[in-house]
Amino acid sequence: MSNPGDFAYTVKQQADIVRIIGDYVKLKKSGAQNFSGLCPFHNEKSPSFSVHATKQFYHCFGCGVSGDVFSFVQKIESSSFPEAVRSVATKLGIPLPKQQFSPGEAKEASLRGKLLDLHEAAAVFFEQQLRTPAAAGAREYLTGRGITDEVMKQFRIGYAPDSGFALRDRVKQEFDEATLKQSGLFSWKDEAGGISAIYSKFRNRIIFPISNEQGKVIAFGGRIMDGAADKEKAGPKYLNSPETPIYSKGRVLYNLDKAKEAIRKLDYSIVVEGYLDTISVYTAGMHNVIASSGTAFGEAQVKLLGRFSKNIVVNFDPDTAGAAATERSLAMLVEEDFNIKVITLEQGLDPDLFIRKRGADAYQKEVIQSRKYFHYLIDRAQAQFPSRTADGKVKALNFLLPHIQRVPSRIVRDELASEIAQRLSIDSAVLRQELKSAASSRTQKMKTESTAQQVSPAENILVRVLTSHSAQDEAARSNVHDVLAAEKLHAGWVMEPVFEALLKASTEQLSAPLELPMGDSDRSRLASVLMQSDERDDFTETTIRVALAAMRRPHIERALQQLQPQIDEAGRKDDTLKLTQLSAEKLRLKRALDESMRAGQGR
Numbered sequence: 001m002s003n004p005g006d007f008a009y010t011v012k013q014q015a016d017i018v019r020i021i022g023d024y025v026k027l028k029k030s031g032a033q034n035f036s037g038l039c040p041f042h043n044e045k046s047p048s049f050s051v052h053a054t055k056q057f058y059h060c061f062g063c064g065v066s067g068d069v070f071s072f073v074q075k076i077e078s079s080s081f082p083e084a085v086r087s088v089a090t091k092l093g094i095p096l097p098k099q100q101f102s103p104g105e106a107k108e109a110s111l112r113g114k115l116l117d118l119h120e121a122a123a124v125f126f127e128q129q130l131r132t133p134a135a136a137g138a139r140e141y142l143t144g145r146g147i148t149d150e151v152m153k154q155f156r157i158g159y160a161p162d163s164g165f166a167l168r169d170r171v172k173q174e175f176d177e178a179t180l181k182q183s184g185l186f187s188w189k190d191e192a193g194g195i196s197a198i199y200s201k202f203r204n205r206i207i208f209p210i211s212n213e214q215g216k217v218i219a220f221g222g223r224i225m226d227g228a229a230d231k232e233k234a235g236p237k238y239l240n241s242p243e244t245p246i247y248s249k250g251r252v253l254y255n256l257d258k259a260k261e262a263i264r265k266l267d268y269s270i271v272v273e274g275y276l277d278t279i280s281v282y283t284a285g286m287h288n289v290i291a292s293s294g295t296a297f298g299e300a301q302v303k304l305l306g307r308f309s310k311n312i313v314v315n316f317d318p319d320t321a322g323a324a325a326t327e328r329s330l331a332m333l334v335e336e337d338f339n340i341k342v343i344t345l346e347q348g349l350d351p352d353l354f355i356r357k358r359g360a361d362a363y364q365k366e367v368i369q370s371r372k373y374f375h376y377l378i379d380r381a382q383a384q385f386p387s388r389t390a391d392g393k394v395k396a397l398n399f400l401l402p403h404i405q406r407v408p409s410r411i412v413r414d415e416l417a418s419e420i421a422q423r424l425s426i427d428s429a430v431l432r433q434e435l436k437s438a439a440s441s442r443t444q445k446m447k448t449e450s451t452a453q454q455v456s457p458a459e460n461i462l463v464r465v466l467t468s469h470s471a472q473d474e475a476a477r478s479n480v481h482d483v484l485a486a487e488k489l490h491a492g493w494v495m496e497p498v499f500e501a502l503l504k505a506s507t508e509q510l511s512a513p514l515e516l517p518m519g520d521s522d523r524s525r526l527a528s529v530l531m532q533s534d535e536r537d538d539f540t541e542t543t544i545r546v547a548l549a550a551m552r553r554p555h556i557e558r559a560l561q562q563l564q565p566q567i568d569e570a571g572r573k574d575d576t577l578k579l580t581q582l583s584a585e586k587l588r589l590k591r592a593l594d595e596s597m598r599a600g601q602g603r
């Protein structure tokens with residue numbers, strides 16, 4: 001992993017894991033050295049994810065993941081180790097050494113850099129074009145939608161002129177053709193003698209730049225001009241950048257760069273459909289608004305959003321052509337354990353139109369009064385199927401069941417079942433029965449994980465002694481080390497492989513115990529023990545004696561058990577000498593057992 005002298009090591013030395021993880025997970029202080037929050041790697045309602053500030057690692061008591069700052073970034077960003085190192089270095093402002101890149105990676109990084117520069121240049125170009133006389137129609141449209149000059153600047157709204165070559169001519173000095181072709185901004189045709197000249201994809205459109213989380217422009221969305229002469233030729237109403245090396249539609253949320261702080265602070269997000277909806281809601285003072293850019297939420301987008309808050313107010317129009325996409329989005333959010341509320345605006349108004357007609361305050365009120373998603377669904381079921389008849393009840397139930405079965409938490413599912421039973425006046429026992437099969441398959445996995453062998457208090461203490469950094473524990477540490485090594489007291493205990501690894505490790509290796517070679521479940525156990533350790537741990541002689549005695553006890557008991565048949569045998573054979581020897585041994589073991597019991601009581 002990281003060794004002294006490595007770039008990774010240097011970065012790790014300077015990184016504060018609490019701050020880095022804090023960018024992704026809402027952490028609260030819980031104890032002298034610990035912070036905790038909701039695990040980003042499994043669904044949970046109460047926090048079992050912990051970060052240890054001094055030991056600089058994380059561990060989830062729920063799903064067992066653990067590791068250092070790099071392993072966290074790797075997991076959450078699905079990146080490789082070198083990418084994680086670079087990502088952390090960038091967050092800390094540590095310049096990257098050139099040799100960190102393999103030749104392939106270097107080429108890729110340089111292309112991505114060029115594409116970002118090209119998008120920035122294009123964004124500036126489109127912004128300038130919006131100020132030209134040719135863009136009068138575009139400005140008129142925007143002003144008509146209540147968008148002021150200031151808002152145009154803030155969202156960097158632009159205009160793509162009705163020319164295939166204006167953008168190309170603007171950027172061709174600075175960027176080579178290969179970069180232009182990879183940018184998604186241009187088209188070309190294959191011709192006999194090679195390719196035709198490349199030309200702009202975005203023509204005569206209002207341009208909305210799409211930025212990544214850091215606010216760098218990575219793509220564009222272009223809206224057709226209402227007065228476009230030839231509708232057929234003009235293409236779709238909205239045209240978006242295709243997937244490129246810097247833009248993956250499924251991983252980006254429109255406006256997240258501007259909204260993320262507000263989402264974290266207010267602990268909920270508002271999700272709308274389009275660019276103009278987002279801009280209207282944002283401008284109306286609700287800065288925690290994002291858009292999924294017209295398509296259904298993908299898993300990556302939902303996970304991305306979940307890093308900031310798992311509470312969401314959805315303002316899609318469920319009864320439009322996009323109903324299927326809406327349905328999929330909501331299903332995804334339910335599965336990822338989001339707390340969902342739904343706004344349905346009167347007469348199918350979209351947020352932009354609603355705000356212009358009724359004002360910002362009225363919209364804010366709608367947000368506050370938004371209904372829980374499941375209440376909304378029950379209303380829909382009741383509206384569609386007359387729930388007074390038996391047939392209607394069955395149909396309503398069939399409509400609702402698939403939605404409920406997606407809910408990960410059994411408790412929440414049961415609550416919903418009672419609520420639905422009450423609203424549709426059905427026997428709630430019947431409804432619970434319907435839900436049961438889905439429930440049992442879900443909980444099975446969690447159960448097998450939680451009944452995993454428990455680490456005993458004695459093991460817990462001794463592992464912490466062995467991994468302690470403090471000088472005052474030095475004597476205790478070498479004492480524990482010697483006793484365990486000589487008597488092999490850890491044999492047969494849950495943490496045996498961990499003790500083996502710790503006993504074999506050098507002093508230097510012990511400073512990063514989680515990097516010692518061992519199995520994943522052992523590492524997870526070690527992490528869970530280390531998480532409870534504290535720099536102010538005070539290991540008294542008594543504590544350690546008690547712990548060692550506790551670990552010795554099963555060994556003594558086993559030896560006693562093995563001794564008994566031998567004593568019986570010697571007795572049958574009248575072998576007095578052997579009997580005396582064995583009896584003495586038995587007495588010694590019994591005393592040792594008593595001693596270990598006493599030690600155990602003395603805590």
Ligand SMILES: [Zn+2]
Pocket residue numbers: 039040041042049060061062063064065
């Ligand atoms: Zn977890």
